[in-house]
Amino acid sequence: MSVDSSTVIEVGDLSLTFEAADGPVHALSHIDLRVQKGDFVSLIGPSGCGKTTLLRVIADLERPSSGQISINGVSPEAARLARAYGYVFQAAALFPWRNIARNVALPLEIMGIDRKERNERVRRNLGLVNLAGFEKKFPWQLSGGMQQRASIARALAVEPDLLLMDEPFGALDEIVRDHLNEQLLALWAKTGKTVVFVTHSIPEAVFLSTHIVVMSPRPGRIHDVVVSDLPRERTLDVRETPEFLALAHRVREGLRAGHSYDD
């Protein structure tokens, strides 16, 4: 596998089969994917298409059954041990006994970063997600959207070049979600990070991404990769344009062709 310096994730003929009680489940089947530095890649598909599993394989939270995968030219495990990525889960998963500042500081404490640097990164990243002033609050004192923003700040504080996000806004209402989508896009434009983003919302995927990976279930596989021709700097208004609607249409067609609407 040839890897040039601008390739962040390289996946080749990757499969993952879970052995369940009633027979094997083909979660991922012959996946090929390449993510370049600075890309915003969305994995979209219905439940059971393996999009979360693929993200977990990239994060070394699952091991593939066969095939190759490299992150920054090394194995996912080596990348994880080098703390090469930040991971944001569907739930905020803040630690209830730590206030917001100490939640964001936790990965930094684990990495052994000194207090001064820690405080600086906490301050900066809470500012990035508009949570300055909430340092001393405990998670339960914040709304769901604010908690999720805190968890994004926590992932960013590690200062990874790669951000892996598993339906981070899935549990939030439409209005909060729009707002956070805009913030995330601004953040991405500002930091130039590479993002892999799992979602099952077509508008969200089209609005955020440079590449939309359409997946289909049983077995989990990639059906189509839609390259977005929207400008990198976008506002929510872009969703009214014909270009946006054309992209959304193509993604929808892809999902349909992948028999994703069967059940």
Add this chain to the structure above:
Amino acid sequence: MTRIWPVAFVLLCIFAIWYAAAFFLNRPFQIDTYGRADRTDWTHAELLADTMRQERPVLPAPHQVAVEIWQTTIEKKITSKRSLVYHASITLSSTLLGFLIGTTLGILLAVAIVHNRSLDASLMPWIIASQTIPILAIAPMIIVVLNAIGIQGLLPKAFISTYLSFFPVVVGMVKGLRTPEVIHLDLMRTWNASPWQVFWNLRWPSSIPFLFTSMKIAIAIALVGAIVGELPTGAVAGLGARLLAGSYYGQTIQIWSALVAASLLAAVLVALVGLADRIVLRRMGLQR
């Protein structure tokens, strides 16, 4: 204020039942006494009053117990062998020592069990079996065996408290240390946290509410253990000794006052653990 009334009502009912029971249980002896004194002119009012002031009643009336407690606490010097405060402090010291050892042992066992699958399978049945043995049967043996190897005084009694109090801590902490959600464990993995960091930053804080719940049970049975431990020691000192001495000499009032003192002590200890619970959880931000 409204929360006081239910408590007061229940208390009132208990006193009413107690007095009624004292009257009926002490009545036969009192009528017997009248008969031996060839008295036939007794009235029911007299009978009622006399059943409440016998020296060795079958069931002492509440005020008799209260007077006994007053006399043996406030009116006696603490250093006196007849002071209930002296006896309670003896029992309290072995309760606290046993509770401390038991809680520490319980936590250590739970940590070992949670981190080692084979320890879980091999230790847990023995831990449960240990509690099915009647403590009254094993207490004298512990005292005798420890005495034979030269351990005397506070420690043997404390060990019996330990024997009882480590159990709820093990069970509670095994549960508590296993409460962290998969998502938190996954996060720790993405940060490449060491097992020690996972324990200290995730498992231990998650288990604190369980620890306090277990400790409330543990401290109450540690007191039971200390009292039971005093019974086979020759009844020298302690609330258990008061109970035993009382039963030797038919001093029912002394027995009941020791019982009441023991239950008050237990209530205070449990309340103290509850207070610590609230303070710690509030500082951890877990209590809203």
